Amino acid sequence: MNRLLRDGLALVLGALTMLSLPPWGLWPLGPVGIGLWLRFCNRGARRWRDRLEVAVAFWLGAYLLGLFWMTELTVPGWIAAVPVETLIMALPLSLVPASGRWRALGVPAALVLGEAVRWQVPFGGVPMSNLALGQVSGPWLGTAVLAGPLGVIALVGVGAVIVERLCAREWCAVSWPAVAAIAAPIAALAWPATTVDATVTAAVVQAGGELGTNVDTPQRSVRLRHLDTTNAWQGSTDLMVWSESSTSADGPLEASDNLAELEALAGWRDTVLIANFYERAVDAERFRNATVAINPETGLADRYDKSHLVPFGEYVPLRSVVEPFADLSLISREAIAGDGPGVLATSLGDIAVVTSYEVYFSELVRDGVQAGGRIVANPTLASSYSTSVVPSQSLASARLRAVETGRWVLQASTTGYSAVVSPDGEVTHRSELREATVLAGEVELRSGNTPALALGSWPLIVAAAVVLAWCVSTARKRRTRAEG
Structure with missing residues (x-):
């Protein structure tokens, strides 16, 4: 796929992913949009700058639509916010290896870190149009009791990995992400009520x-x-x-x-x-x-x-x-x-x-x-x-x-x-x-208390940072061995 077509597809898939959000509420498009982007735009992009480019294209498409509501308050604010939010989400995803066993953990970790940062900066954060909002009509809403909205976002990433591997016909590689996607809501249902x-x-x-x-x-x-x-x-x-x-x-x-x-x-x-x-x-x-x-x-x-x-x-x-x-x-x-x-x-x-x-x-x-x-x-x-x-x-x-x-x-x-x-x-x-x-x-x-109340967001943020750092480290070691 040539570069222009690849980036154009990423832009469209970003906008498609935002249709998971209310008021549209097409919740499957959250994991499906990201999963298709992983398979057809991101996979195989060996150079970091190529992964960054397709990630920027994806989130640019997402936030041009997802943050358009801002134009009713301030058009200059929308124009300024879209590239900032795009870069915040694109940078962690660009660090996920283009292949390898750690990719399946790296994708959810990158989504968690990106959303965690954009909920804090700039100007105290812009948590509107986040990926968790798109799942309130889906099966992962209940998992918020365990790990809050970032836990729901991690499951969107897991779902995206499943979609990517199904599209690549890697049937055996779907097993453990599928177990995680199913086990999390079951565990949430089993948790005692307040x-x-x-x-x-x-x-x-x-x-x-x-x-x-x-x-x-x-x-x-x-x-x-x-x-x-x-x-x-x-x-x-x-x-x-x-x-x-x-x-x-x-x-x-x-x-x-x-x-x-x-x-x-x-x-x-x-x-x-x-x-x-x-x-x-x-x-x-x-x-x-x-x-x-x-x-x-x-x-x-x-x-x-x-x-x-x-x-x-x-x-x-x-x-x-x-x-x-x-x-x-x-x-x-x-x-x-x-x-x-x-x-x-x-x-x-x-x-x-x-x-x-x-x-x-x-x-x-x-x-x-x-x-x-x-x-x-x-x-x-x-x-x-x-x-x-x-x-x-x-x-x-x-x-x-x-x-x-x-x-x-x-x-x-x-x-x-x-x-x-x-x-x-x-x-x-x-x-x-x-x-x-x-x-x-x-x-x-x-x-x-619920687990989400007792623990807050930081344990998941730290775990995501560790996973993403490990992904970067193992990818670098693999590249060094290949060059040596």
Whole structure:
């Protein structure tokens, strides 16, 4: 295959792999797309620069499609992010030998390392459009309880090796990857569930509205839609979750009329209310994204200020450099980051909380649960986007977080998707986009650890680094012997 055709095929296969992600959800295309690339573009590429070239072509195709949602926030950001994310994923794959027994371990290890790095850099990481999201409708979702999203990604790599070897008709070489791909979900099913401490009724409020609206949408109208939707609902609940930016405060929220209004609502409803404030700082140039817990008897109980901010959404990295080339009027104020684990003390016990984009970061949810959270609340907001891509990926992330932690997840989005997710990743209730609705049902307050909670991501990252280093070392020794 000539070079141009090979790179063109890699580009197409990268885009095809991204169709495994929500909203498309064609989960087999994750391992199939990478496996076809391994067989027809990567295999036999003896020189490192050739492997790097085809890896760059593959991930360029992947992220041109997979990150296209960014154009609704910032086209320059998308243009800058695509090559950066491409190189982060391509470099580890370029180190995997073109042949040899260690290749089957090297591919999953390279995918794990690449995704682990892109979840941290640049600007704190971009974990959206990751390979684990594409598997929430497949058989490997449950394995997140054992090793989190990186474990799911490792299995995508194992599946890709199976596809490569089947295409090469290497029937005997398929055996051990197939055993791993089958054994992992069986082991996950056999793992004991977390402990049920209590059962309560929970409600998630979606205020509704149009998609594709910007941050200048009047805060008052959003608050009133939440109030109208809540007041129109005739049910009763122990816990109610409102969405991100469901209300606001001009100054410290503790002294705001809107907080007093919510305290009265929680008392009238006899419910613990989780709501999110857009709290303007004293200087009026900045703001905090604060989630509060309000007890029905005592009022404000706790607050959590969002700690992991959205680059080009809640702040602009290198603003002075970017401003001459982009319209930053939609991000006129910069957010102030909070700190500490996301956990709220309430009369129902501790509730882990992650705000919006934070649901993509498994370690943030882990911190809140390990700090005592027995259920996870995720107030979020995706109305800036006109399509279902970001809402559906946020829901997929909630499903992964539920499985990893063994906790119920309550996701409240202003315009959708809002959902109630069980600890096995099943979506028990889900809204439609744009609608005003209340989702309610029984959920469990749980305690106890899962392997993913107890160990976190680092053991798998270290193991992947060791495997990839071994691959490089053995390939170098083999090449030295051949030249000698």
